[in-house]
Amino acid sequence: MSMKRRFRSALFLPASNARALEKVRDLPCDVVILDLEDAVAPEHKATARDAAVAAARRGFGARTLVVRANGAGTPWHDDDLAALAATPVDAVLLPKLDDAGQCGAARAVLGMDGPALWAMIETARGLLALPSLATGAATWRLEALVAGTNDLALDLRCRPDAARTPLIPHLAAIVAAARAGGLVALDGVLNAIRDEARLTTECAQGAMLGFDGKTLIHPSQIAAANAAFGPTEAERAWAARVVAAFADPAADGRGAIALDGAMVERLHLAEAERLLADR
Numbered sequence: 001m002s003m004k005r006r007f008r009s010a011l012f013l014p015a016s017n018a019r020a021l022e023k024v025r026d027l028p029c030d031v032v033i034l035d036l037e038d039a040v041a042p043e044h045k046a047t048a049r050d051a052a053v054a055a056a057r058r059g060f061g062a063r064t065l066v067v068r069a070n071g072a073g074t075p076w077h078d079d080d081l082a083a084l085a086a087t088p089v090d091a092v093l094l095p096k097l098d099d100a101g102q103c104g105a106a107r108a109v110l111g112m113d114g115p116a117l118w119a120m121i122e123t124a125r126g127l128l129a130l131p132s133l134a135t136g137a138a139t140w141r142l143e144a145l146v147a148g149t150n151d152l153a154l155d156l157r158c159r160p161d162a163a164r165t166p167l168i169p170h171l172a173a174i175v176a177a178a179r180a181g182g183l184v185a186l187d188g189v190l191n192a193i194r195d196e197a198r199l200t201t202e203c204a205q206g207a208m209l210g211f212d213g214k215t216l217i218h219p220s221q222i223a224a225a226n227a228a229f230g231p232t233e234a235e236r237a238w239a240a241r242v243v244a245a246f247a248d249p250a251a252d253g254r255g256a257i258a259l260d261g262a263m264v265e266r267l268h269l270a271e272a273e274r275l276l277a278d279r
C-alpha cells in the first residue's frame with residue numbers, strides 16, 4: 001500500500017445494498033469498505049459476499065478498496081476469506097480482532113500475495129493485543145488499525161458522551177500502536193448521520209488524536225472528514241516557513257533555530273517535509 005495514498009474518509013456500505021454499491025462509485029471518499037459483517041443480515045450473507053466480489057472485479061478506480069469479512073468463529077468467516085483471497089481488493093478488514101494470532105490464521109488463507117489485512121479494534125481483548133499487532137504487522141502484512149467505537153463501548157460497558165470521554169484513552173492507544181507498527185489509523189464511525197456539528201467536532205478530535213482519517217456510514221459525512229484530515233492551510237504555511245528557515249545558510253550547523261517566536265528543531269523540519277509531501 002503506497003503511503004502516498006490518502007485515508008481521510010473511509011465509507012462503509014453494506015455489500016447487500018445494490019443501490020449503495022452503485023452510488024459509492026460517484027462519491028469522493030478515499031476508501032470504500034464493503035461490509036459483509038454487522039450491516040448484513042444473516043440470510044443475506046452469501047449474496048452480499050457474491051456482490052462484493054463482483055463489485056471488486058469491476059474496480060473502484062484509484063480509491064482503496066477494503067472488504068470487511070465476518071469475524072473468526074462465525075459461520076461465514078472461512079467462506080469470506082476463501083472468496084476474498086482470489087478477489088482484487090486492497091485489504092480484508094478483520095472485525096472484533098481479539099488476538100494477534102487471528103492475523104496469522106487469516107494470512108494463511110489469503111496467501112502471502114493476497115490482499116493486505118486491516119484490523120478492527122473493538123473489544124477489550126483487542127486493546128490488549130495492540131502491542132503484538134504493532135510488532136507483528138509486517139509478518140502478516142497488517143496495514144491499518146480501525147477503531148470500532150460502537151462495539152468497543154459495548155464490550156467495555158462504558159457510556160460515551162458527545163466528547164467520547166471514556167473512549168479517548170483507547171483511541172489514543174490505537175493511534176500509538178499504529179504509529180509503532182507503521183500502520184494507518186482510522187477513527188470510528190459517528191452514528192448520528194444528520195448531526196453535522198457533532199461530525200465536525202468528532203473529525204477534529206480524531207485528527208487531534210493523530211488518526212489518518214475516519215470511518216463513515218453515510219455519503220453526507222465525507223466532506224467533513226476530507227476537510228478535517230490532512231494538513232490545514234495554516235499547517236502547510238508553517239511547514240513552508242520551517243523548510244525555508246532551515247534552508248537559510250544562517251541555519252547551517254544548527255539543530256535548533258527560532259521561528260515565529262518559538263524554537264524549531266530538525267525533528268520539526270522532518271515533520272514539515274512530511275506535511276508538504278502530504279504523507
Ligand SMILES: CC(C)(COP(=O)(O)OP(=O)(O)OC[C@H]1O[C@@H](n2cnc3c(N)ncnc32)[C@H](O)[C@@H]1OP(=O)(O)O)[C@@H](O)C(=O)NCCC(=O)NCCSC(=O)C[C@H](O)C(=O)O
Nearest residue numbers: 012013014019020023024035038039148149150151217218
Ligand atoms: C445509515 C443508513 C442505513 C441510512 O440509509 P438511508 O436511510 O437509505 O439514507 P439516505 O436516504 O439518507 O441515503 C441517501 C442516499 O445515499 C445512499 N447511501 C446511504 N448510505 C450510503 C452508504 N453508506 N454508501 C453509499 N451510499 C449510501 C442511499 O442509497 C441514498 O441514495 P439515493 O437513492 O441515490 O438517494 C445507510 O447510510 C447505511 O446503510 N450506512 C452504512 C451502514 C454500514 O455499513 N454499517 C456497518 C459499518 S459501521 C460499524 O459496523 C460500526 C463498527 O463496527 C463499530 O463497532 O463501531
Ligand SMILES: [Mg+2]
Nearest residue numbers: 122148150151
Ligand atoms: Mg463493530
